[in-house]
Amino acid sequence: MTDSQLRLLKGTFDVLILKTLSWGPAHGYAVSRWLRECSDNELRIEEGALYPALRRLEERGWIESEWRTAESGREARVYSLTRTGQRELAREVTAWRRYITVFTRVLEARPDGTLS
C-alpha cells in the first residue's frame, strides 16, 4: 500500500519466524500473515524468502515440520518450534535488545569523542 513499508533488515527473519511459532504450530502462509497483521502491515516477508528460511531453520534443528490436513481439507506443511528453537529464540531476543541499545547509543551520541 503505502510506500512507508519498512524493509526488513537482513538476518532478522529468523527470529521473527521463531517468535511466530512460539504461539504454536503454524504453516508457512500463516506465519507470513501473522507477521503482517501483528506489525500493522509494516513488516512483510516475501514468499521467496519465507520458505527458504523455514528450510534453513529446520536444518538447524530449531523447528520441525509435518504434513497435515487442516480442518479446511487443505494440505499444509505445519512447522513447530523445537526445544532448541525455544532456547535460540530467547538468545536472539536478548541479542536484539542489546543490539538496539548499542546502536541507538551510537546514533544518539553527541560530539565529544575526538576524531583524529
Next chain:
Amino acid sequence: MTDSQLRLLKGTFDVLILKTLSWGPAHGYAVSRWLRECSDNELRIEEGALYPALRRLEERGWIESEWRTAESGREARVYSLTRTGQRELAREVTAWRRYITVFTRVLEARPDGTLS
C-alpha cells in the same frame, strides 16, 4: 576479545558511517576506530566491508572524498558528508527508530492474535 561482540546486521553499516562523518571529515581508518570506541568495542566494521561501503556511499553522493596529507605526514583519503548525505542520515535515523518500535512490538507481543 570477548566473544560477546555483536555482529552487525547487514545494511546497518551505512547509517553508522554517515553518523560518524556527521562529526566532521575523517578517513576510513578513523571511522572504524571511532565506531569501535563509541560502542565500547561492541560494534566493529571489518576493513573488507568498510572500504567498499565508503565507495558505495560516495557513488550515491552521500559523502565525498579527497586525498590529504595529515599532520603526521601520512597520506589519507578524507571523507566528508555532503548535504544530500545529511538528509539521508536524518531519514535513516528516523527509519531506524520506527524499525525498532515495530520489531520490538512483535517480539514482545503476547498471544492474543489468532493463528489459524
Next chain:
DNA sequence: GTCTATACTGTAGAGTCTTAGGTATAGAAG
C-alpha cells in the same frame, strides 16, 4: 465455470557481509 484466497515451490540476480590476503609508511624498541 471463473475468480479469489489459500498454500507451496523454485530460479535468477543483486547486495552486503566475512575471511583472508596484500601494500606501504611512521615511529618506537632493541
Next chain:
DNA sequence: CTTCTATACCTAAGACTCTACAGTATAGAC
C-alpha cells in the same frame, strides 16, 4: 639499523540472505 606495531589503504573469493518473478494447485464463493 632493523624489527615490530600502529596506522592507512585496497582487493578478491565466497557465502548468505533477500527481492522479484514465475510457477502449481485446491477450496469455496459468486
